[in-house]
Amino acid sequence: MGKLDSSIREIRELENLARETSFVHRLDPRVKVIATFAFIAAVVSFDRYEIAALVPYLFFPIFVAGAGGLPLSAVVKRLLVLSPFVVLVGIFNPLYDRTVLLRIGGLAITGGWVSFAAILVRYVLTVSAALLLIASTGFYTLCGGIERLGVPKVFVVQLLLLYRYIFVLTDEASRMARARAQRSFRRGPMEIRVFVPFAGALLLRTVERAQRIYQAMLARGFDGTMKAGAFGGVAPRAGSSGDEAGDYGAARANLGRSIRFSDALFLGVWVSLFALFRFVNLPAMLGDLLLRAAG
Amino acid sequence: MHMADTLISPVVGGVMWAATAGAAAYSMKKMKDEFDDRKVPLMGVMGAFIFAAQMINFSIPGTGSSGHLGGGMILAILLGPFAGFLTIASVLVVQALFFADGGLLALGANIFNLGFFPCFVAFPLIFRSIAGRGLVGGGPGAVQQDAGAHGSPGRSVKALVPASILASIVGLQLGAFGVVVETISSGISNLPFSKFLLLMQPIHLAIGVVEGFVTAGIVSYVYRAKPDILEGSIVRGGPAASALSGDRPRPAARPAMRKVLLVLGALAVVTGVVFSWFASTHPDGLEWSVFRVTGSEEVARPGSGIHAFASRLQERMSFLPDYGFKKAAEPVNRWPAVDAGSSVSGLVGGAFTLCLAGIAGFFLLKKRGFAKGRSRRAEGRAGKTPRWES
Numbered sequence: 001m002g003k004l005d006s007s008i009r010e011i012r013e014l015e016n017l018a019r020e021t022s023f024v025h026r027l028d029p030r031v032k033v034i035a036t037f038a039f040i041a042a043v044v045s046f047d048r049y050e051i052a053a054l055v056p057y058l059f060f061p062i063f064v065a066g067a068g069g070l071p072l073s074a075v076v077k078r079l080l081v082l083s084p085f086v087v088l089v090g091i092f093n094p095l096y097d098r099t100v101l102l103r104i105g106g107l108a109i110t111g112g113w114v115s116f117a118a119i120l121v122r123y124v125l126t127v128s129a130a131l132l133l134i135a136s137t138g139f140y141t142l143c144g145g146i147e148r149l150g151v152p153k154v155f156v157v158q159l160l161l162l163y164r165y166i167f168v169l170t171d172e173a174s175r176m177a178r179a180r181a182q183r184s185f186r187r188g189p190m191e192i193r194v195f196v197p198f199a200g201a202l203l204l205r206t207v208e209r210a211q212r213i214y215q216a217m218l219a220r221g222f223d224g225t226m227k228a229g230a231f232g233g234v235a236p237r238a239g240s241s242g243d244e245a246g247d248y249g250a251a252r253a254n255l256g257r258s259i260r261f262s263d264a265l266f267l268g269v270w271v272s273l274f275a276l277f278r279f280v281n282l283p284a285m286l287g288d289l290l291l292r293a294a295g
Numbered sequence: 296m297h298m299a300d301t302l303i304s305p306v307v308g309g310v311m312w313a314a315t316a317g318a319a320a321y322s323m324k325k326m327k328d329e330f331d332d333r334k335v336p337l338m339g340v341m342g343a344f345i346f347a348a349q350m351i352n353f354s355i356p357g358t359g360s361s362g363h364l365g366g367g368m369i370l371a372i373l374l375g376p377f378a379g380f381l382t383i384a385s386v387l388v389v390q391a392l393f394f395a396d397g398g399l400l401a402l403g404a405n406i407f408n409l410g411f412f413p414c415f416v417a418f419p420l421i422f423r424s425i426a427g428r429g430l431v432g433g434g435p436g437a438v439q440q441d442a443g444a445h446g447s448p449g450r451s452v453k454a455l456v457p458a459s460i461l462a463s464i465v466g467l468q469l470g471a472f473g474v475v476v477e478t479i480s481s482g483i484s485n486l487p488f489s490k491f492l493l494l495m496q497p498i499h500l501a502i503g504v505v506e507g508f509v510t511a512g513i514v515s516y517v518y519r520a521k522p523d524i525l526e527g528s529i530v531r532g533g534p535a536a537s538a539l540s541g542d543r544p545r546p547a548a549r550p551a552m553r554k555v556l557l558v559l560g561a562l563a564v565v566t567g568v569v570f571s572w573f574a575s576t577h578p579d580g581l582e583w584s585v586f587r588v589t590g591s592e593e594v595a596r597p598g599s600g601i602h603a604f605a606s607r608l609q610e611r612m613s614f615l616p617d618y619g620f621k622k623a624a625e626p627v628n629r630w631p632a633v634d635a636g637s638s639v640s641g642l643v644g645g646a647f648t649l650c651l652a653g654i655a656g657f658f659l660l661k662k663r664g665f666a667k668g669r670s671r672r673a674e675g676r677a678g679k680t681p682r683w684e685s
Contacts, residue, residue: 007350010393037399044304051645052648055645058649062652062655083395085298095485096486119301130300139393155319155323158335158381158385164339166342177351189352189354192354195353198351199509200517210340281641284640284644286643286647287639287644
């Protein structure tokens with residue numbers, strides 16, 4: 001129940017960030033999606049022992065956060081909750097890979113530790129890129145963007161409906177869980193024999209709600225697609241608006257809009273930088289230069 | 296058991312994306328063919344239900360720990376495989392975006408592991424062949440059956456329980472196996488295949504048993520309260536389906552086919568168990584064969600061409616010609632073979648770049664602190680109160 005409320009709070013927090021109107025927020029959602037995927041693909045394509053060459057990639061999340069007016073704390077907070085699966089899998093590397101790569105004084109650094117550290121660095125980079133994408137775009141605008149990138153409409157509609165009802169159902173579940181907690185003496189999670197009818201009852205309410213929704217949708221002329229402005233009921237506006245509900249409509253209404261110069265510039269510059277960072281190990285060159293300068 | 300971007304190679308991620316996109320496209324086509332847009336709002340709300348239900352922990356008896364529902368099997372049972380698959384996919388998309396569960400490149404793999412196996416393997420092969428039999432006869436659309444099966448929900452519910460449990464176990468075992476194969480062929484973890492398998496499969500056997508009991512409980516709860524919800528999906532050509540698809544009679548060969556599939560499913564489980572045992576006794580041979588099969592040494596490094604290109608590029612524009620990968624002939628495994636000198640320069644340069652990035656971040660964020668309109672976000676929050684009336 002605590003988790004229910006906190007997860008909704010997290011979604012709302014990111015969604016609120018997405019309603020700023022900075023340069024990054026105003027970029028075409030397609031451009032941001034492509035740049036983020038290019039970023040992630042470049043980052044994960046490195047050799048598993050590579051750390052130094054990954055560092056320049058930090059400039060991308062920093063730029064997006066900085067230019068987008070997004071607090072890094074929102075990302076860092078989520079990074080600290082390290083994925084247990086990543087740690088579980090990664091922590092075996094130091095056990096199995098004991099090739100010594102580097103000695104600093106008496107300290108031998110094995111390949112396993114290097115690759116474990118590389119896993120963590122890539123984790124930080126990929127997770128922050130994904131979070132900044134949603135924090136600078138918002139879910140509705142993003143859905144409009146991926147639809148224009150060719151994701152089938154059926155699936156986009158499914159995403160929109162799901163997102164719409166996540167709030168309703170977590171609310172409902174949270175109410176039920178609170179009611180149950182107030183009537184039980186034991187703290188902690190409910191037993192399975194309580195959970196089953198709990199979830200069953202929630203599911204029945206869900207299904208009934210779905211039937212009412214469907215009747216209402218049919219009455220309003222639903223034919224399997226979402227109309228522009230369906231999420232907000234107002235006339236679609238150009239660009240990213242402050243009104244979350246109108247964003248999908250606006251993004252859909254811009255179907256024919258071409259990429260602006262600033263969009264192309266953003267994509268071009270960053271993708272070229274990703275390629276540069278990928279093929280040229282700038283930090284190593286820099287380090288070499290510094291070492292030589294130092295004698 | 297979400298795969299993460301950091302553990303997956305671009306090739307494995309891309310292949311799994313392609314597989315998932317194919318399965319999704321097929322599901323959408325099937326839904327369109329079956330004229331199933333009746334299910335559209337149900338899919339949205341059911342996805343939200345799973346999302347909410349996953350957040351509620353329950354205690355697992357006898358262990359002192361707690362778990363939560365996965366829900367893939369419930370979606371497959373209530374919505375059918377195609378709508379179920381799309382719904383699971385949409386839930387995973389939202390989780391990947393907002394909670395960074397998994398990641399964007401690994402999203403394809405996650406949808407495949409958690410959606411494909413329960414919906415397209417465990418549901419049709421295990422669940423339907425066991426539970427479908429108990430429920431046949433429960434509606435006007437079904438073919439004439441012995442009156443005994445008709446109208447005896449007790450027996451049907453009995454069939455639901457083993458079906459749900461077995462299907463959940465098989466679905467999760469296959470999903471966990473998928474995670475192992477994808478991780479190993481990505482070549483980022485040093486964990487040997489057999490060890491990883493022995494780590495994952497038993498854990499997910501336990502999870503699968505719990506998940507199975509909970510799924511069975513919820514499904515039979517729903518069945519007792521509203522049997523019509525289930526009949527449309529379990530019984531092929533049941534009342535709901537046949538009303539929409541024009542009374543297609545079920546092929547006569549179906550029961551025999553079911554038996555065959557059931558046997559195949561059981562065989563798959565047995566093979567899995569034997570396979571795990573084999574893996575523990577002969578780790579080397581198995582490892583070798585899997586590495587051979589997946590070609591992970593090659594697969595994990597799509598960049599031998601890229602590396603070659605890079606080194607040529609670098610030779611051309613290099614102002615420090617003696618650094619790093621000067622030999623284009625051995626582009627692979629630079630690190631272990633590299634001399635300490637260039638490792639140190641990597642260390643120094645990396646630290647220096649990190650400082651630069653930190654300074655850039657400091658200035659960019661500081662600028663934001665001055666420029667930020669103080670009320671924008673607060674005002675946005677106040678104006679947000681959505682209208683959730685349905």
